[in-house]
Amino acid sequence: TLIDSCEKGFIEDAVWSPDSRWIAYSFKNSSETTNIRLASSDGKTKLDVTSYGGIDYCPSFDPNGSYLYYISRRSLDPVYDKILFDLGYPTAARVNVVSLRKNLNSPANMVPESYAGKADEKTRFNIDADNIGNRIETMPMEMADYEKIFSDGSSVFYLEFPPEGAMKYYLYSSSKRSSGTLKAYDIKTGKTRVVASGISDFSFSGDMKKILIDSGGKYRITPSTTTSMGFSPLPGMPGAPEDISIDVQRIRFQVDLKSEWSEMFREAWKLMNENYWNPEKVKKEWKKVYDMYHPLLEGISTRSELSDLIKEANGELGTSHAYEMGGDITDIRISRVGKLGIQVRFSGNGFELNKIFRGDQSNPEERNPLLFFGLDLEGSTITSIDNEMINSKEPLGKHMLGKGGYFVNVNFSAKGKGHSVTVKAMEDDRRTLYRDWVEANRSYVHRKTGGKVGYVHIPDMGPMGFGEFHRLFIQEYRKDGLIVDVRWNGGGHVSQLILEKLRREILGYDFPRRGDPDHYPAYSVNGPIVALTNEMAGSDGDIFSHSFKLMKLGPLLGTRTWGGVVGINPKITLVDGTTVTQPQFAFWFKDVGWGVENYGTDPDIEVENGPSDYMNHRDVQLDRTIDEVNRIIKEKGKIIPELPERN
Structure with a gap:
């Protein structure tokens, strides 16, 4: 039975009602927003619990079937950034509750017993659909980053995370977020207790007496009950419940490698079939690829040969970002070499x-x-x-x-x-070597231009690249010109955030009593910008390079870029931990259409560093870029030539 479908994205967080006649889930109603929806298990009835225009997720029925809890990001109270003049929403979530039937008191309000009346425990589970959105209330928890909630009837358990940097969790990282705190709000007393800290996830047992705690891949079971003091002490404290640790390393099983490899190949094929960005191309070609490569499974005898087979099959699509990596290739432990930089x-x-x-x-x-x-x-x-x-x-x-x-x-x-x-x-000394190289380039540009031109390098378009850009940009944007170097850019998704700043044109100044005048808009460059790219700038590095030209921010120098702009969301692994990616998001430009994929973008001025340049530590590309920005400054000067006198 088809319950529901969504053209805008995924249906997520599905949970059953206590009587198994309803399902609650998060429904993606636009590219940016989700709402909570209820659907009958026969697929005949669908009901939007929350309105469009917000981000609502993680619904959870209470066991009595009277209430539906969920997390919502609608109350936007922005937080000022600590480095830049900017605001964001790191703690925008609230816990909300909707009364599923009329004339029910909300657990968000502790109504005195003399007013509350007696609940009818024999009432059959039912949903009053009329004006259900009017029966939403916010639970009395502070706004925070909430990821999961669950109610056992007497308490609401919720998982809260602190704001964290994104670098250690980015893309292919195996790190699991484990800084969460599981709290429980007692509906009757209005008190909150800490159940566990330093966790990633939690799940309740069927009788709701035990909680399975996941702490970064380490598991334990803890009681969910509250002590007479109204809270449960943390593990190790006097009176704390006894936790049961689960050692998953003790799990032993026999693997039929041939069967496992066959299943992995089929799963990799299936994932591509379901997620590849162009359904018509997959429908036309992908079954033929399966029929071509599947018989070869009989001939492989090592895990690395399976990797070759999956990669060759993916290659038939002729699309970037179709990766296979990791997995149970070897059990040899790697001993890393210590570095001295x-x-x-x-x-x-x-x-x-x-x-x-x-x-x-x-x-x-x-x-x-x-x-x-x-x-x-x-x-x-x-x-x-x-x-x-x-x-x-x-x-x-x-x-x-x-x-x-x-x-x-x-x-x-x-x-x-x-x-x-x-x-x-x-x-690992790569970050040390990288900083040394960047600072050497920056000093070189300053020296060659008499301090008039700034230099910024962006190593990728992920969290690290975003940080590197701003680290240098706030030091360099006040100069008469700027070089933005995206050579060897590893891609990501933040190019538009960086381009947004680079395209700001200075309109005026904000003069303080003391200190330098501030550019308006903030961080606008009062002079020419020149970008430098090469053949190793790919993915969002391609997109940045081509967009820089399209937006006419300045000349682009270097060599033709990598040429891969069909993006991925690498969150699926095969049974042995292998990461397989499916090109899901294809990029189209208004001037060349799909033409950047498998080609790249050409620079306005082609400059190549040859083998002899590398051998002799010459950066011909950077020298030519310095000449170009100096030429533009000489010809056009600043946008606002001189600071005005104070009246």
Whole structure:
């Protein structure tokens, strides 16, 4: 039986009523909004509980069938950003409740018993549809980021998360959000208690006496009951209920690899069949691809061959972002090489330290531990690590194997003097190297332009790239011109947010008594903007590069971009943890239509860094971009040439 369908997006959060005759769910009524809908299990009746225009989700019936709870983002009380002049809504959720029958007191209001009357416990579950939206009330919890609710009849349990950075959860990250707090609001007393903290999710048992707690993939069972004091102490506190930990590592089962691989191939094919952006193309070609590749399953004998098979099948669609990655490829444990954030070459009796890469020492993921001691170590020689002498037959990495995140003792020799330092080796030094490269480029641009031109690099169009853009942009936008470098941009989805700022044209100034005048609109550049791209700028990096030209923000220099603009939502994994993606969101431009996919976008001025340029540490592309922005400044000058005198 078809209960309901949605053309705007997904139907989510479906739950059954206590008598199993109704289903409540979140219905996507536009690209941006959702409402709560009820539908009878026979599909004959559908009822919108909440109006359109908000974001309503996670409905939950109380066990008596009298109320329907849900979370709503409609009360918009913006929060000022701490870095930029901007506002957002990190805590926009409220818990609401709707009385399903007329003449019921709302659990949102503690009506005195003398007024409340007696509830008829024998009343059969029923929904009074007339004016149901008028019976919505807001529960007395503060606005926050709520993700899930459940009622056991006497209390409302809700999962609350604090505002967090997005970088560690972005895209293919395996990190699971585990900073939530499960709270319970007692309907009778109006008191709130903390049930558990540091959690990701929760589920109730059928009798509602136990709660399964998920804490970042670690599971435990805890009682849901309230103590006589009106709250349950946290685990470890006196009087706390005894939790039962579940060790999922103890689960053992036998896997028929051939059967598992066959199921994984079919599942990958099915997901593409259901999610690929062009249904007509899939309908025409995808069954033929299955018939072509499925027989080859009989011939594979390793997990990596299955990966090859899925990738080859996906490749028949000729579309970007059709990935297969991860999974149960090997059980070999990787031992990572510890990093010191240095560049070395072997010389005589050790490794000569040519360069110490400098990150921002205030950022823990960038700081170089060797800089802490204030020693001039560049040009010195590393002679031993943890008392292991260096020789020409072993790379430096061998001495640092498995030492990432651990303390190591490093001995240096310089001009007959020795130094011994003990530092905590980095597990990953890419952020340190990246910061060093960006700051070197920025200093180079400042030096070549007499401080008149700013430089910003955007590594991707995700949370990291958004942060990197603003980190530099707020320092550089006041200059006479700006270079925006998107070479090697890994894509994402925030290009439009960045372009929105770059397209602001200065209209005037806001003069304070003290300090520099502020540009109006805020962060508008008072001069030309030039963008630099290359063949490794892809996905949203493609979109940024092409949009920069379309919006006529300035000339685009470099080389033709990557050419992949059919986006993905990589949230589905196969049975062994393999991530498979389906190109779901195809990008169309008003000038070239679908033409950026599988081609990229051409720069206005083509400049290429050749192999000899890389070898000799020359950045011809950046030099040409500096020349171009200097030329425009010389020809056109600032938008507003000089600051006015105060009257």
